[in-house]
Amino acid sequence: MRLLAFLVFTLVAARSSEAGTPETVTPAAETPATDFDHSRLDTLLRKRVSETGAVDYRGLRKDVAELDRYIADLGRASFAKLPTNARLAFWINAYNAFTLKLIVDHPGIKSIKDIPSNKRWKGRKWRLPTGNFTLDEIEHRLIRKNFREPRIHFALNCASISCPILRREAYTAAKLDRQLDDQTRRAHTDKRWFTFDAKNNRVRLSKLFDWFADDFEHAGGVVVFAARYSPELAKAVARRSNPRVSFIDWDWSLNGAN
Numbered sequence: 001m002r003l004l005a006f007l008v009f010t011l012v013a014a015r016s017s018e019a020g021t022p023e024t025v026t027p028a029a030e031t032p033a034t035d036f037d038h039s040r041l042d043t044l045l046r047k048r049v050s051e052t053g054a055v056d057y058r059g060l061r062k063d064v065a066e067l068d069r070y071i072a073d074l075g076r077a078s079f080a081k082l083p084t085n086a087r088l089a090f091w092i093n094a095y096n097a098f099t100l101k102l103i104v105d106h107p108g109i110k111s112i113k114d115i116p117s118n119k120r121w122k123g124r125k126w127r128l129p130t131g132n133f134t135l136d137e138i139e140h141r142l143i144r145k146n147f148r149e150p151r152i153h154f155a156l157n158c159a160s161i162s163c164p165i166l167r168r169e170a171y172t173a174a175k176l177d178r179q180l181d182d183q184t185r186r187a188h189t190d191k192r193w194f195t196f197d198a199k200n201n202r203v204r205l206s207k208l209f210d211w212f213a214d215d216f217e218h219a220g221g222v223v224v225f226a227a228r229y230s231p232e233l234a235k236a237v238a239r240r241s242n243p244r245v246s247f248i249d250w251d252w253s254l255n256g257a258n
Helices: 001-008 041-050 057-062 064-075 084-102 135-144 150-154 176-187 207-211 214-218 224-229 231-240
Strands: 127-128 132-133 194-197 204-207 244-248
Touching: 041 057, 041 084, 041 214, 057 064, 057 084, 064 084, 084 127, 127 207, 132 135, 132 214, 135 194, 135 244, 150 176, 150 194, 150 214, 194 231, 204 207, 204 224, 207 214, 207 224, 214 224, 214 244
Parallel strands: 204 244
Antiparallel strands: 127 132, 194 204
16 A cells, blocks of 8 residues: 555656656566666675665775776666666666765765865766766756656765665665665664654754755655654644654764774
């Protein structure tokens, strides 16, 4: 029932984009087998990311040749014929892999914001099948503009403590719906990203909900969306109690294991 409700939910309130109507993620049972091979990244994530999402960047530097091979593979990919889920998994993995490479290329930093702005989100261009893009362009032009999927905010990782954790596996077409839901659910069970004080009717949300509020509008808004992952908040929403909303301060410290 929950999956059916979600599918209905995401098919309403379509918005136009440069590529036409934004696409939605399909459940695994409806996903074609065609996908890009993300096994190189998958191996690195399983090896260098902990269960709590801490990244062993020192160890990853020892594996930088393998990371570079994966990044080179991204640029040579046959992208045009990939189905919706495979395309979104591709962009998410690319964003996360490029972010890992960015940190590896700047040893000793304590925050991604220690990297000069012209080499960070808006400056450095990364090679992809459809052109060269900055991290900002991958997030905002290739992903947010073309997919009606607010759960991506819990999958894209910006190498900071306040980012929802980096998943210990690559995203794939067949598992994408489950992976996105698992990432989002996990964020809503951690006080770093979500708390609800039922007694005082107050919800505190990750700044992601503030920065990207428009992405949650088709899902009923930030509170309604968060309530899908919190039974207590769902009860408050059902009572129309209008919880007070505040946003949790963002910690830009590096999500490193060392």
